[in-house]
Amino acid sequence: MFLHVLCLTGILRAFVIMLPFKWIARYLGKQGMNSPAEENVVKLEAAQKIGRAVEIVSRYTPWESKCMVQAITAKVLVRKRGIANTMYFGVRKNKKNGLVAHAWLRVGPAIITGNCSVEEFKVVSLFGDYGCDYIVRKDCSE
Helix, strand or coil, X not given: CHHHHHHHHHHHHHHXXXXXXXXXXXXXXXXXXXXXXXXXXXXXXXXXHHHHHHHHHHHHCCCCCCHHHHHHHXXXXXXXXXXXXXXXXXXXXXXXXXXXEEEEEEECCEXXXXXXXXXXXXXXXXXXXXXXXXXCCCCCCC
């Protein structure tokens, strides 16, 4: 899994740098949709394992793998396993009254990446899915 996560973070970091966000957003899920607040134990444990792997690998990448890259990487991996998830983008003010942005991924009741005081952030956008393949089907309810 280490090599898989390492390669994926590199590819996604390049996408984040080179592509406009509106292009990336098309593959993040349905904007404004929340995934269920509950998930079965097996899927939740798998998602948490993915989240830990992404966070550990991201510490050692030769490129910057901060919260957005981590959240997208984990989203790709949990979606591939058919696990419902929601990616959040939030902002908060720092001590100098500037804005700080943050991204995190939630599966069921657990935040699997980016769990650093997320309650301090005001959610400005979210992208949810039920684990379906958005490249083939854009909306799980269809």
